[in-house]
Amino acid sequence: MSILGKLNPWNPSIPYEILSLNISSKLSTNSHDIKESSKDFGKIIQEILPAAVLYPSCVNDIIDLIQFSHDLSVPFHVAAKGHGHSIRGQAMAKNGVIVEMSSLNNNINNNENCGVRVSWDSGLGFYADVGGEQLWIDVLRSTLEYGLAPVSWTDYLYLTVGGTLSNAGISGQTFRYGPQISNVHEMDVITGKGELVTCSKDMNSELFFGVLGGLGQFGIITRARIVLDKAPTRVKWVRMLYDDFSKFTKDQEHLISIHHNGLDYVEGTLMMEQSSLNNWRSSFFSPSNQTKIASSLSKNKIMYCLEIVKYYDDQNANTIDEELKKLVKGLKYLGGFMFKKDVSFVEFLNRVRSGELELQSKGKWDVPHPWLNLFVPKSSIMHFHAAVFVDIILRQNKTTGPILVYPTSRKRV
Numbered sequence: 001m002s003i004l005g006k007l008n009p010w011n012p013s014i015p016y017e018i019l020s021l022n023i024s025s026k027l028s029t030n031s032h033d034i035k036e037s038s039k040d041f042g043k044i045i046q047e048i049l050p051a052a053v054l055y056p057s058c059v060n061d062i063i064d065l066i067q068f069s070h071d072l073s074v075p076f077h078v079a080a081k082g083h084g085h086s087i088r089g090q091a092m093a094k095n096g097v098i099v100e101m102s103s104l105n106n107n108i109n110n111n112e113n114c115g116v117r118v119s120w121d122s123g124l125g126f127y128a129d130v131g132g133e134q135l136w137i138d139v140l141r142s143t144l145e146y147g148l149a150p151v152s153w154t155d156y157l158y159l160t161v162g163g164t165l166s167n168a169g170i171s172g173q174t175f176r177y178g179p180q181i182s183n184v185h186e187m188d189v190i191t192g193k194g195e196l197v198t199c200s201k202d203m204n205s206e207l208f209f210g211v212l213g214g215l216g217q218f219g220i221i222t223r224a225r226i227v228l229d230k231a232p233t234r235v236k237w238v239r240m241l242y243d244d245f246s247k248f249t250k251d252q253e254h255l256i257s258i259h260h261n262g263l264d265y266v267e268g269t270l271m272m273e274q275s276s277l278n279n280w281r282s283s284f285f286s287p288s289n290q291t292k293i294a295s296s297l298s299k300n301k302i303m304y305c306l307e308i309v310k311y312y313d314d315q316n317a318n319t320i321d322e323e324l325k326k327l328v329k330g331l332k333y334l335g336g337f338m339f340k341k342d343v344s345f346v347e348f349l350n351r352v353r354s355g356e357l358e359l360q361s362k363g364k365w366d367v368p369h370p371w372l373n374l375f376v377p378k379s380s381i382m383h384f385h386a387a388v389f390v391d392i393i394l395r396q397n398k399t400t401g402p403i404l405v406y407p408t409s410r411k412r413v
């Protein structure tokens with residue numbers, strides 16, 4: 001990285017006085033840095049360029065930048081960039097400054113930076129104080145050293161804590177624990193005025209609830225106190241196939257309604273002839289099972305895969321199969337179309353990584369990703385299936401990407 005001592009003279013949005021701040025040596029206007037910081041996973045929006053990029057080594061660097069901007073008669077845009085896995089330029093800042101949050105991680109020995117710190121308290125139980133720049137995979141690795149782990153996840157772990165808490169952070173655990181934003185006790189946030197404020201549901205609660213799911217618009221998260229629980233060591237991972245959407249969705253809803261000794265994860269996907277059975281979300285089916293499924297798909301054209309997981313460890317290793325059997329009893333999947341795996345907890349949580357690395361090695365990860373997330377009410381899901389999945393997606397035969405369908409409960413959000 002090369003840091004120039006001069007801001008783009010064609011960019012009047014940021015006055016030269018910024019160079020008199022202590023952070024001036026951490027600001028870059030180098031065209032390579034500008035371009036790199038303006039990329040995201042979506043690869044759809046590419047022309048929104050900042051005037052400069054800040055590589056902070058401590059939280060105070062970000063405070064200095066925001067205070068400077070706030071004191072101007074016309075403040076410039078400041079956007080925190082986590083791991084840049086947004087899909088539509090959410091972490092970009094036209095003519096402003098992008099804060100590369102990962103740079104805090106390069107300075108982890110700086111006492112001001114939080115990293116990942118595990119603690120216990122009689123009121124909260126176990127929790128981790130985690131820097132907003134931390135990747136969830138690193139949170140997992142650090143907390144597992146204590147036999148603990150966060151309870152709510154995303155499917156993919158190479159995302160930052162600040163990035164997912166600015167959205168929601170949803171996955172197959174959401175029905176049980178709520179999204180990641182429902183599993184935060186407290187945060188430190190740099191507000192738009194450049195003040196570092198600690199907030200929780202009881203302290204500065206407007207800021208707390210504004211920032212959680214606030215799309216990076218209400219402040220920059222520098223620390224989040226995350227709920228932890230005892231980590232299991234292994235998981236039973238099961239996929240069941242359906243040829244009837246109504247049976248599939250009813251079974252999903254039934255499974256998330258079991259509260260006592262229920263499942264730990266419920267998701268589901270659409271399967272069509274043109275979609276790859278072992279996609280980048282995880283390779284699961286053996287070659288012989290793939291042949292069997294492909295033949296059923298060529299008959300049905302569209303099928304539905306219900307995916308469930310039950311965690312276990314040494315304590316219930318002898319009873320886990322029986323527990324699982326009870327849970328799937330009465331489900332209406334196609335006979336002969338239940339597939340099982342037994343893997344470590346980390347292998348399961350980090351299931352998308354190997355697919356990512358494979359696509360990267362083939363140059364297929366770095367392509368546009370027009371993704372869409374929708375919450376559809378239960379009352380409309382059959383209509384949605386007929387109008388979107390069948391009438392558009394199946395009939396027009398246009399997409400080969402994964403389509404996930406799984407239920408959650410509003411009570412947990």
Ligand SMILES: Cc1cc2nc3c(=O)[nH]c(=O)nc-3n(C[C@H](O)[C@H](O)[C@H](O)COP(=O)(O)OP(=O)(O)OC[C@H]3O[C@@H](n4cnc5c(N)ncnc54)[C@H](O)[C@@H]3O)c2cc1C
Binds near residue numbers: 156166215
């Ligand atoms: C392969 C893949 C799988 C995914 N799977 C899931 C999934 O299962 N569930 C799910 O919920 N999401 C999923 N996502 C979406 C992902 O959670 C969001 O795109 C998330 O914002 C990405 O985090 P990031 O660190 O890359 O953030 P960025 O893209 O860098 O930033 C996202 C937003 O957060 C803001 N931001 C970043 N850091 C901070 C901070 N410290 N403080 C305040 N605001 C900040 C940015 O300004 C921007 O508005 C997935 C994305 C990918 C690429």
